[in-house]
Each structure stands twice: as C-alpha cells, then as structure tokens.
Amino acid sequence: DPVLSKRSIRKFPKGFKFGASTAAYQIEGGWNEDGKGISIWDVATHMETTPIRDGSNGNIAADSYHLYKKDVEILKELGVDFYRFSVSWTRILPQGFSNYINQAGINYYNNLINELIQNNIVPFLTIYHWDLPQELQKLGGWTNPYIIDVFADYAKILFDHFGDRVKFWITINEPKQICYEGYGSDLKAPLVNMTGIAEYMCAKNVLLAHAKVYRIYDEEYRKKQNGKIGISISCTWYEPASDTIDDHQAALDARQFDWGQYAHPIFSKEGDFPHELKHNVAAKSAEQGYSYSRLPELSASEVAFIRGTSDFFGMNTYTTKMAYRDASVDGMFPVPSYRDDMGSVLVKDPTWPQAQSSWLQEVPWGFHKLLKEVNKLYDNPPVYITENGWSSSGGLLDEDRIQFLRNYLNALLDALDEGCNIKAYTVWSLIDNFEWLNGYTEKFGLYEVEFSSPDRTRTPRKSAFIYKEIIRSRILDPNFEPEKYVEERK
Numbered sequence: 001d002p003v004l005s006k007r008s009i010r011k012f013p014k015g016f017k018f019g020a021s022t023a024a025y026q027i028e029g030g031w032n033e034d035g036k037g038i039s040i041w042d043v044a045t046h047m048e049t050t051p052i053r054d055g056s057n058g059n060i061a062a063d064s065y066h067l068y069k070k071d072v073e074i075l076k077e078l079g080v081d082f083y084r085f086s087v088s089w090t091r092i093l094p095q096g097f098s099n100y101i102n103q104a105g106i107n108y109y110n111n112l113i114n115e116l117i118q119n120n121i122v123p124f125l126t127i128y129h130w131d132l133p134q135e136l137q138k139l140g141g142w143t144n145p146y147i148i149d150v151f152a153d154y155a156k157i158l159f160d161h162f163g164d165r166v167k168f169w170i171t172i173n174e175p176k177q178i179c180y181e182g183y184g185s186d187l188k189a190p191l192v193n194m195t196g197i198a199e200y201m202c203a204k205n206v207l208l209a210h211a212k213v214y215r216i217y218d219e220e221y222r223k224k225q226n227g228k229i230g231i232s233i234s235c236t237w238y239e240p241a242s243d244t245i246d247d248h249q250a251a252l253d254a255r256q257f258d259w260g261q262y263a264h265p266i267f268s269k270e271g272d273f274p275h276e277l278k279h280n281v282a283a284k285s286a287e288q289g290y291s292y293s294r295l296p297e298l299s300a301s302e303v304a305f306i307r308g309t310s311d312f313f314g315m316n317t318y319t320t321k322m323a324y325r326d327a328s329v330d331g332m333f334p335v336p337s338y339r340d341d342m343g344s345v346l347v348k349d350p351t352w353p354q355a356q357s358s359w360l361q362e363v364p365w366g367f368h369k370l371l372k373e374v375n376k377l378y379d380n381p382p383v384y385i386t387e388n389g390w391s392s393s394g395g396l397l398d399e400d401r402i403q404f405l406r407n408y409l410n411a412l413l414d415a416l417d418e419g420c421n422i423k424a425y426t427v428w429s430l431i432d433n434f435e436w437l438n439g440y441t442e443k444f445g446l447y448e449v450e451f452s453s454p455d456r457t458r459t460p461r462k463s464a465f466i467y468k469e470i471i472r473s474r475i476l477d478p479n480f481e482p483e484k485y486v487e488e489r490k
Ligand code: GBH
Pocket: 023, 026, 173, 174, 177, 234, 236, 316, 318, 359, 387, 428, 435, 444
C-alpha cells in the first residue's frame, strides 16, 4: 500500500537534507524600491485589464524585501537545513544588462545570505525564477538567442558577489513553465501565447543559457568556490489511462513533452531533444505545410554543449494525470500547437484528493513512479526535490497538507529503499505568497501570511509543527500530533 500506514514509523538516511522554498517575485514586494527595474511580472500585474484572478499583484506580497529577518526566524524555528530562494534579476541589474549593477540589490541579498549563515541555514540560490527584465522581453525575451549571453553575464555577477558563501545554485526554475506557459500560452508572463512556435524557440535558448552558465561555473568558479549547480525541472507523472498500446504511448509522449524536453538533453547519455518530441513536431509540421520542423534543431556541438550540465536533478513535483489517446483527439487542439503536437489527452481522476489549485491532486504513487522513471532513464542521478507542496484556501488546521506531506515523504522513502539517489527534499512553500495568475487565492505556505495586515504577520500552520518534528527527529511518524494543536482540540 503506497499510502502511509498508520503503524509504520520510518527513518530518513543519514545526510538527507530538508528545506523550504520561495521565489523573489512571489514574496519580496518592494517592486520599485531602491533602484529595482521592471520585470515582466510587474508589467503583467499592472495591465489595465488584469490577467490576475483576484486583480492583485506582487507590489508588496509578503514584504520579504523588508521582512527577510522574519523569514530567517521562521526557517530557524522550523529547523530546516537549507533555504531555497531566488534573486530578482532587476534588483541587481535594473535594465537586465551587466553594465550597471544596483548596489542596493547586492546589499539585500548579502544581508539575507549572511543572516541565513549566521543561523546555520544553508543558502540555496535560484538564479532565475520567472521575473525577466522587461527590457529583455522587448527583444523577445527567451525566444531571442541573444538571451543566452545576457543571462550568463547576470549569473557571473551573482557568482562574483555571492559565490564565496553560496554553494548550491539553480540556474533556471522550470523551463517548461517559462516556455510553454509564458510563450506558448497565456498562463504566465509575458503572455505571448504563440503555441506550436514560441515555446520551442524558447526551449532551445533556455537549454543553451542554462548550459552556458553551468560551464562558466564549472570552468571559472568551481575550483575556487567549490559549489554545486543544476537546474530544476517541473515533472508531472502521466499514467496510461488503460493498458492499450495507444494509452501507453500517450503517457510516454506526455512525459517527454512535459519534462523530457528539458531533461533528456541534459541528463540522458545521448543528449538532444527526446525522440518522441522530434518525431511528433516534425511530422505535424510537415503535414501542416511548414518547410521545416517547428522544433529547432540542436547541432551536434550544441547537443554536446548541453549534455551533462547539471550536478543534480532538481525536481519540482506536485501531481499526476491520466493520459489517453483515441480518434476523438483529432480536432481537439488548435493547429499548430504544443498540445496538438503531443496528441495526448490529459485528465484528472476525481477520486484523488483535490487541492485548492485545480491542477493539483494528491497522488503519492505517481511521485514514486516518477522517481523510479527518472532513476531509470538518466542512470540514477542525484535527485534534489526542489519543490513539493499543497495548496489550501487558508486556515491554520491544514490536515490535508499534512496528509500530502506525509504520504509524499513515505513514497520518497520507498524510492530510496529501492535504490533511488534522493539527497534532499524542499517544501513549497515556506510562506503564503503571490501564486502567479491565481494571485492570493491559493495558499501554499507552511506559515500563513496575513496579507491584510501591514506587518504581513507569519503564523505557523499545523503542518509547520509536523514538518519541524520530521526534521528534528529525521523520522516519519504518522501518529505524531504537535502538542499545541492537541491542546487546541481538547
Ligand atoms: C511551481 O510550479 C512554481 O515553481 C512556483 O513558483 C509555484 O508557486 C508553485 O509551483 C505552485 O504552483 O494542469 O495544464 O493546468 C509548478 C508547475 C504549475 C506545473 C501548474 C503544472 C498545471 C498546468 N505546475 N501546471 S495544467
């Protein structure tokens, strides 16, 4: 039974690390303070017709720009080994380019990093978590290969200023969400919505930009700074809806389009885009009268440049979907489009526990299968779970989040027992934050943030006490009840 049995108490291996994560635009606020430049999320949230569900923005958010010491305080209270946060590109380089460095931005992250280290919390820094400088978007953003060098310049500045103290780096958070959601649809800024075209242009540039930064670190910094650097890829598990060959192919295609597109070029032995992606996009492009595949080719030297450029597999994972394919798929998706190229129909199973986010359901066995598949496909890489979490509509008694957390950690322990090389686990998120197009309507925090209060008070949910005890004991105990909440229920 993959669901945590009420009796089983399980131990995490020695050296296993626990953390919590956030991202700059989602928590910092201070959107135009102390010389910060404008990002694509400032633009998207300030549009006259707002794309944000509750009309909100990240102008203040959880105000971590001013309250970062409070964040470190609660990290300390939780007892995490590390804190994964991201740097706002335009706080450091207001126009995106490296000719002018904003000292106030450097100071802010120096203060945060120093505060973490003083409290024995390892800083784990994400270089890019979606807040692209608007000036670069004017040039096409991630669809313009020019981004590769500009991103590398930005990353070097972070290595130069923070690399003496930061030893864990993520180049890019979730390439698929950047490319498909931002350029191939209107689910994320910059809302370009040119599906079938722009997400594939973006994919190539994101991979090359990531690889370039990895190689710069490897060649120019690693010896001196002695850190690790990798990428975080969002992975959903796709399960065949039935045992037919078609449904197995539908699930495989979905996995290769969703995360193989980025993982295969970096982590597989052969490198390059996965076969399913190249085959489907080329065949559809030819049918549709394009004179070449809408998926850009990677040259032999580009394949070699990208392959092997990650010290660990950074996995952001939340959920599972069913995949199937049948004749009714024809005409279901716009032409051309990413979804039409993939050809799989993706559905939820209504029996799975449902989070506040419509896309998020609790499926621990899907997480287990995902870990096993990544282990098999990419030759047992070290895996860091860089995000995993649950959304609610709010409230401190979050039994559903606790169940999710325990059942996913139990699945992780199963995968460890079966030989997967998982090194770390990171909860998304430390605190409630700006959930992109969903504004403040979905709460992912272990700590509740009172957004109506100028103090943005952080209050631990019950799940915070549970996570704290897991970290303290290095044990998963399904019967543990934190005293504070036992008291409250009496
Ligand atoms: C993460 O992305 C982000 O890194 C983080 O910033 C964010 O706050 C967190 O998740 C919570 O959302 O099923 O077609 O509707 C998670 C990426 C987002 C990927 C939702 C799957 C569902 C697409 N996931 N997406 S769909």
